[in-house]
Amino acid sequence: MNKILEVEDLHVSFSTYGGTVQAVRGVNFYLNKGETLAIVGESGCGKSVTSQAILKLLPNNNVKQLSGSIHFKGTDILKYSEKQMRKIRGAEISMIFQDPMTGLNPTLSIGNQLLEAVQEHQNLSREAAKKTVIDMLHMVGIPSPHERLKQYPYQFSGGMRQRIMIAMALICNPEIIIADEPTTALDVTIQAQIFELFKKIQRETGVSIILITHDLGVVAQVADRIAVMYAGKIVETGTREEIFYHPEHPYTKGLLNSVPRLDMEEEELIPIPGTPPDLFAPPPGCPFTARCPMAMEVCSRVEPFRTKKSASHQVYCWLQDERAKFAFSTTGVRL
Ligand code: SF4
Numbered sequence: 001m002n003k004i005l006e007v008e009d010l011h012v013s014f015s016t017y018g019g020t021v022q023a024v025r026g027v028n029f030y031l032n033k034g035e036t037l038a039i040v041g042e043s044g045c046g047k048s049v050t051s052q053a054i055l056k057l058l059p060n061n062n063v064k065q066l067s068g069s070i071h072f073k074g075t076d077i078l079k080y081s082e083k084q085m086r087k088i089r090g091a092e093i094s095m096i097f098q099d100p101m102t103g104l105n106p107t108l109s110i111g112n113q114l115l116e117a118v119q120e121h122q123n124l125s126r127e128a129a130k131k132t133v134i135d136m137l138h139m140v141g142i143p144s145p146h147e148r149l150k151q152y153p154y155q156f157s158g159g160m161r162q163r164i165m166i167a168m169a170l171i172c173n174p175e176i177i178i179a180d181e182p183t184t185a186l187d188v189t190i191q192a193q194i195f196e197l198f199k200k201i202q203r204e205t206g207v208s209i210i211l212i213t214h215d216l217g218v219v220a221q222v223a224d225r226i227a228v229m230y231a232g233k234i235v236e237t238g239t240r241e242e243i244f245y246h247p248e249h250p251y252t253k254g255l256l257n258s259v260p261r262l263d264m265e266e267e268e269l270i271p272i273p274g275t276p277p278d279l280f281a282p283p284p285g286c287p288f289t290a291r292c293p294m295a296m297e298v299c300s301r302v303e304p305f306r307t308k309k310s311a312s313h314q315v316y317c318w319l320q321d322e323r324a325k326f327a328f329s330t331t332g333v334r335l
């Protein structure tokens with residue numbers, strides 16, 4: 001498969017009144033053409049910040065560090081100026097947010113908003129642009145799009161508004177869509193319809209998708225590959241099958257045990273005790289040490305290295321690493 005995006009050693013930190021928050025701490029992942037990669041983790045783990053860094057949508061005056069590289073079709077776009085990024089946003093990589101009302105202008109009809117988006121990036125006549133808009137609304141499942149062009153966002157239901165946001169994200173044929181918790185505000189039936197729509201769009205357009213979510217149920221439905229994030233780091237990546245059937249990291253296992261499944265009684269659900277570490281002063285070693293039932297002495301001292309379980313499956317945990325045993329050796333070899 002062709003890599004369309006590759007993020008390497010991404011660090012993002014913010015200055016706040018309370019000090020520096022190290023939100024993303026050396027993240028690596030890639031996205032293949034035409035696939036859906038889910039970035040999963042609890043709130044505050046850095047998954048949204050990671051996705052915003054890709055499009056340089058971070059709050060500028062608070063960013064203290066933004067480093068690493070983000071190669072999009074071979075070019076490092078982390079080095080791009082704001083002017084260069086404006087050409088990428090929407091036209092090559094677009095973003096869908098949790099709340100469609102934040103992405104839609106309440107004072108403009110949806111027809112005009114979509115037309116504006118098309119005309120900003122594509123040199124089309126008004127008639128051709130209007131046809132593109134109607135085709136797109138049709139594709140995302142808005143009934144009788146001709147008649148609804150003049151309507152305003154508030155005249156649509158939450159699910160329909162999210163479909164319009166998806167139309168907006170797709171209208172300039174981007175190569176990548178980043179969807180940050182796109183269905184969290186919607187009820188379960190509508191959620192399922194929206195994810196069906198994502199799959200249909202992917203089949204028809206070949207777009208690559210990064211899905212940011214805390215919801216493993218959603219991930220099971222749509223992801224080809226999964227990256228599990230914890231305290232600003234990716235702790236495990238693998239295909240959907242590898243992560244769901246052969247999870248290796250204790251945090252991934254904990255997440256899976258805390259999610260309801262059809263074959264489980266409710267009382268079997270085991271929440272992960274404890275809370276994630278303070279990212280103002282992240283501890284040395286493995287970030288999961290304080291909550292990990294398997295933690296060893298080495299874990300709190302030395303950060304685990306990457307262990308490859310297969311070409312697609314990688315995990316950062318001392319349990320998987322031969323070298324951990326040296327940490328206990330009487331010969332005094334300390335990692
Ligand atoms: Fe647990 Fe240690 Fe593995 Fe971290 S490195 S997940 S603390 S066993």
Ligand code: MG
Pocket residue numbers: 044047048180181
């Ligand atoms: Mg978020």
